[in-house]
Amino acid sequence: MSLTLDKITKVVDGELHINDVNLNFEPGSFNVLLGRTLAGKTTLMRLMAGLEKPTSGRVLMNGADMTGVPVRQRNVSMVYQQFINYPNLSVYDNIASPLRLAGDDKQTIDRKVRETAEILRIENFLTRMPLELSGGQQQRTAMARALVKDADLILFDEPLVNLDYKLREELRQEMRELFKVRNTIAVYATTEPNEALALGGTTTVLHEGRAIQYGETAEVYNFPDTVACAELFSEPPLNLTKGEISDSEVTLDQATHFPLNADLAGLGRGNYIFGVRPSHLALFPVNEDDLEISVRVELAEISGSETFLHVRNKHLSLVLHLTGIYQYEVDAQIKVYMPTHKIFVFDEDGKILKVPTRLPIVNQAGQVSGGVQHG
Amino acid sequence: MNKVENNKAWFLVLPVFLLVAFSAVVPLMTVVNYSVQDIFDASNRYFVGVEWFKEVLRDPRLHDSLIRQFIFSFCVLLIEVPLGICVALMMPKEGRWSALCLILLAIPLLIPWNVVGTIWQIFGRADIGLMGYSLNAIGIDYNYAGNSGDAWATVLLMDVWHWTSLIALLCYSGLRAIPDAYYQAARIDRASGWAIFRYIQLPKLQSVLLIGILLRFMDSFMIYTEPFVLTGGGPGNSTTFLSQTLTTMAIGQFDLGRAGAFSLIYFLIILLVSWLLYTAMTHVEKGE
Numbered sequence: 001m002s003l004t005l006d007k008i009t010k011v012v013d014g015e016l017h018i019n020d021v022n023l024n025f026e027p028g029s030f031n032v033l034l035g036r037t038l039a040g041k042t043t044l045m046r047l048m049a050g051l052e053k054p055t056s057g058r059v060l061m062n063g064a065d066m067t068g069v070p071v072r073q074r075n076v077s078m079v080y081q082q083f084i085n086y087p088n089l090s091v092y093d094n095i096a097s098p099l100r101l102a103g104d105d106k107q108t109i110d111r112k113v114r115e116t117a118e119i120l121r122i123e124n125f126l127t128r129m130p131l132e133l134s135g136g137q138q139q140r141t142a143m144a145r146a147l148v149k150d151a152d153l154i155l156f157d158e159p160l161v162n163l164d165y166k167l168r169e170e171l172r173q174e175m176r177e178l179f180k181v182r183n184t185i186a187v188y189a190t191t192e193p194n195e196a197l198a199l200g201g202t203t204t205v206l207h208e209g210r211a212i213q214y215g216e217t218a219e220v221y222n223f224p225d226t227v228a229c230a231e232l233f234s235e236p237p238l239n240l241t242k243g244e245i246s247d248s249e250v251t252l253d254q255a256t257h258f259p260l261n262a263d264l265a266g267l268g269r270g271n272y273i274f275g276v277r278p279s280h281l282a283l284f285p286v287n288e289d290d291l292e293i294s295v296r297v298e299l300a301e302i303s304g305s306e307t308f309l310h311v312r313n314k315h316l317s318l319v320l321h322l323t324g325i326y327q328y329e330v331d332a333q334i335k336v337y338m339p340t341h342k343i344f345v346f347d348e349d350g351k352i353l354k355v356p357t358r359l360p361i362v363n364q365a366g367q368v369s370g371g372v373q374h375g
Numbered sequence: 376m377n378k379v380e381n382n383k384a385w386f387l388v389l390p391v392f393l394l395v396a397f398s399a400v401v402p403l404m405t406v407v408n409y410s411v412q413d414i415f416d417a418s419n420r421y422f423v424g425v426e427w428f429k430e431v432l433r434d435p436r437l438h439d440s441l442i443r444q445f446i447f448s449f450c451v452l453l454i455e456v457p458l459g460i461c462v463a464l465m466m467p468k469e470g471r472w473s474a475l476c477l478i479l480l481a482i483p484l485l486i487p488w489n490v491v492g493t494i495w496q497i498f499g500r501a502d503i504g505l506m507g508y509s510l511n512a513i514g515i516d517y518n519y520a521g522n523s524g525d526a527w528a529t530v531l532l533m534d535v536w537h538w539t540s541l542i543a544l545l546c547y548s549g550l551r552a553i554p555d556a557y558y559q560a561a562r563i564d565r566a567s568g569w570a571i572f573r574y575i576q577l578p579k580l581q582s583v584l585l586i587g588i589l590l591r592f593m594d595s596f597m598i599y600t601e602p603f604v605l606t607g608g609g610p611g612n613s614t615t616f617l618s619q620t621l622t623t624m625a626i627g628q629f630d631l632g633r634a635g636a637f638s639l640i641y642f643l644i645i646l647l648v649s650w651l652l653y654t655a656m657t658h659v660e661k662g663e
Contacts, residue, residue, distance in 0.1 A: 051559055072565045080556045088578040097574075098564045145564075 001027050001062055001152040003048065003185050008057035010043055010209075017043045018054070019209040025185045030176070030201030032217060033189040034233060039206040041189035045155045048187065049076045061152065077146035078155040081162060083138035085130040091117070091141050092126040098149040116148040119178065136167040147178070156188040160195070172198055193235040197221060205229045227350035230275055236308055236319045238275045238344070245269055250340075253315035258291045263341050267353060275344035278308070278321035280356075282337045290337040293318075297328040311336060409635030427636035437637065439612065440620040441644075444596060447531070447616060451595040452588060454535050459542025459587070460580070464572075466547055477547070480540040488537075492604025495533045499605075520606060523613030530602050530614055534595060542587045549583035550576060585656045589649055596645055617641055 003025040010018035018040050025031050033041045046052045047059065050071040058067045066074065077098070085094045092113055099109045117123040120140040122133075130138050139159060146154055156175075160168045176199060179186045190196055196203050196217055203217040205228075213220050213229045224230035230238045243252040245267055251257050252274060285292070295311035295318065302308075302325055309320040309328065320336060328334070342356040410427055414420040431437055462480070467473045483491075499519050501507040510517040519526045553575065561571045599618040602608055608615035621641065625634035 046559075049563065051562065071562050076563060078560065078563050080560065082554055082556055084554075084556050084560045086574045086578070089574060097566075101565050101570075 001183075001185065003153060004058075004060040004063075005044075005048070006058040006060060008044075008047060008054045008059065010040075010047060010052065011055045017209055018047065021057075021209075021211045023204060023211055023214060025187065025202075027185060028179075028183045030179050030186045030199065031188065032196040032199055032201060032203040033187060033206055034191070034193065034196045034203050035189075035206030036191055036232065040209040041206055042157055043209075044206065045078070045157055045187060045189060048153065049078060049155055050074050074153075075149070075151050076153040076155065077149055077151040078157065079139070079142050079146045079159045081158045083130070083135060083142055083162070085138060085141050085145070087130060089129075090126065091122060091128055091130065091133070094130065094141055095126075095144045095148050098145060102149065112148050113144075116144045119147070120144045120174075136163055136171070139163060139171070151184060153185045153187070156186065158189055158191065169198075176200065193221075193233045196233070203233075205232055207232060223352070223355050224344070225352050227273055227275070227346045230344060230346075230352075234277060236278045236321060238277055239281070239318045240273060240275045241316055242271065243274045244271050250274075255313075255315040256291070256293055258289075258340055261289065261340055263354070264343070264345065267345060271348055272353070273346040273348065273350065275346065276318075276338055276342060278319045280339055280342045281318060281320040282339075283320070283322065283326075283334070285337045287339055287341070289341075290339050293336050293338060295334060295336055297330060297332045297334060299330070300326055300328045406635045406638050409631045410639055411632075411635075413632050423632065427632045428640070431633055431636045431640060436612075436620055437617075437640075440615055440617050443613075443615070444617045447598070448592055448595045450531055451534050451538075452591060454531070455539045455542050455591055456584070456588060458535065459539050460546050460584075462539065462543040463546035463550055464576070466543075468551070477544070480543055483537050483540050484544075486537070488600035489604055491533060491537050492601040495529060495536075495601075496605050499529050521610055523610050526602075526606050526610060526614050529605060530598075533601050533605070534598070537601075538591060538594070542584075542591065545583040545587045546580055549580045553579050581656070581659070585653065588656070589652060592652060593645055593649060596648070 003023075005021050005023045008018055008021045009016070021044065033044065035041050043052070047054050050059070050066065050069055050073075053068060058065055060066065061074075085091075086097060089097065095113045095116060096109050099112060104112075113126075114123065117126060120143055122137055122140045122144065125133060125137060125141075130141060133141065139162075143159070160171055163171065172195065175186075175188075186201075188199060190199075200217050202215060203213075203220045204211050205213045205220060207228045213225050220229070221233050224233060227238075227240065231240065241252050243250060244254075245251075245260065245264060246269055247260075249257050249259050250264060282290070293313065293316065295313045295316070297309065297311055299310040300307055301310065305323070305325065307320075307322045307324065307326040309322055309326060311318050311320065311334070318336065343354075344352065344356065345354040346352055411422060411424060412420050413423050413426075466476045486494075498504045499507045499517070501511050501518055507517055507519075516522075517525050519529045557575050557579075558571065561575060566574070597618055598616055599622070602614040602616060603619060606614055608619050618641075621634060621637050624630050624637060
């Protein structure tokens with residue numbers, strides 16, 4: 001079963017919610033929809049499920065036009081951000097409900113319910129009511145309900161948002177395992193770049209109702225097409241600054257200069273937008289040609305065992321993503337280092353011109369491939 | 376660790392203590408006081424123990440009005456609860472029409488009891504009332520003053536008209552609180568309309584229904600004004616409910632001892648039935 005969205009547009013009350021989206025999902029694939037809140041992720045999923053009709057465009061399943069077919073006549077399931085279960089049915093009955101509605105016989109239902117419950121590790125709670133379970137167990141029940149009916153398409157609308165961090169990691173890992181062996185299309189909406197990277201598969205970046213980039217998750221991350229995509233698919237967001245390339249040097253925000261290197265020389269003179277990932281900035285020079293920038297500290301934000309260091313000088317405002325805990329006083333004067341060969345360059349309209357040298361891929365035999373330049 | 380006792384805290388609860396004493400405990404104790412004595416005047420009173428209670432419990436007047444009262448409250452709940460749920464389900468979910476519906480529903484709740492009684496008393500009259508005249512005109516012999524069945528029907532209709540709105544409004548708010556995702560999930564599950572009602576809406580309405588049923592039970596069990604205004608409890612004693620029997624006893628016959636005992640029994644019955652209803656419904660909620 002493959003799913004194709006063909007020129008899908010959705011207008012609600014004169015407002016464009018989904019703008020000309022073309023996507024194709026292969027059977028057995030795991031697909032992430034990445035976008036901020038209100039980017040159109042939920043709407044797009046509702047369109048895929050048939051809960052809503054597109055204003056124009058077609059939804060194809062295995063090549064057959066399913067555009068007007070209501071959700072009741074399709075074989076889809078969905079897991080929501082809230083933990084949606086039938087409140088006065090036991091976990092067992094909750095999981096069994098889609099099978100009963102489909103008219104399966106008792107033994108089949110029993111076997112499937114127990115199998116699915118085991119996969120999701122809720123087999124010991126089958127007689128409990130949903131509200132007697134923890135949030136994670138409730139969401140597992142909802143997931144079991146979605147998985148049990150062998151749907152052609154399973155939609156996950158930010159299912160892990162309301163869970164605590166540890167559970168989130170655990171369930172995320174399990175989900176990848178779960179879908180490796182299934183022949184259904186899984187679509188997973190999230191606002192978090194890190195979640196998209198952890199889940200792998202393919203990623204579609206949604207921005208203001210448009211699918212601005214689509215591809216293998218690592219590819220999309222490494223080779224963003226536009227400023228919008230690069231910004232969205234980076235946590236903390238990509239550092240962006242306007243700048244200029246002259247015959248001999250690069251100027252960032254009219255003040256920070258560094259000599260033109262071979263990487264950037266090919267671009268020619270003109271105005272550009274430069275970007276650098278927060279994780280590429282360092283407190284110490286790593287390479288000889290790293291650019292030294294004097295800044296003062298605005299905020300050291302500590303998250304887990306990592307530090308997001310917000311710094312600025314008169315012209316530039318940067319965020320560093322550092323491993324380890326760093327404590328700085330506000331307004332402390334420090335120097336940060338920017339590796340000039342790890343800079344993204346976009347034209348003034350935000351289209352990508354150059355990505356940093358690609359990280360090599362090392363295979364099992366220890367051979368190194370990749371490392372080519374792109375764009 | 377030494378426990379430090381600070382008796383000043385008692386002063387802080389004293390105002391509440393006094394308030395509760397004067398609003399609840401003292402009046403209640405007065406009733407208790409009446410119920411165990413036979414009082415002729417200030418110097419002429421005798422302690423009679425539980426005699427009044429025994430007598431009241433054997434009184435056929437109490438039995439009759441108690442049975443009437445239970446039938447009445449049962450009918451009220453049986454009609455108003457399903458009807459209120461239906462009205463709530465049929466109301467528009469949003470927009471101007473829902474605001475209009477809410478206002479229309481709220482109007483009966485704002486009308487005082489005796490006015491409701493008067494409205495229906497006139498409305499149902501066979502000579503000048505719109506309903507009474509129309510019913511008789513199409514050949515239905517309707518006369519609430521003479522026929523006890525008609526009187527009953529009118530009192531019930533009055534109560535349904537007056538109070539179904541309360542259940543409807545409570546259920547409406549309960550329904551609005553159900554996230555849309557539940558309905559979507561049900562559609563995805565291919566659940567029928569009945570299944571949505573039975574497994575999503577009804578369980579989610581449980582808590583508001585509990586409040587609604589308790590309020591309607593207690594209130595209908597204490598009904599006084601409407602039948603009193605309509606027929607004064609008649610024809611005969613057919614619409615004389617507990618509170619009216621009590622009033623006649625206490626004020627009409629000035630039989631304070633008997634009325635005190637009656638009041639306490641009345642109070643205990645309401646308390647007991649409310650507790651039973653509450654327990655039953657919270658058990659249903661847990662799926663037991």
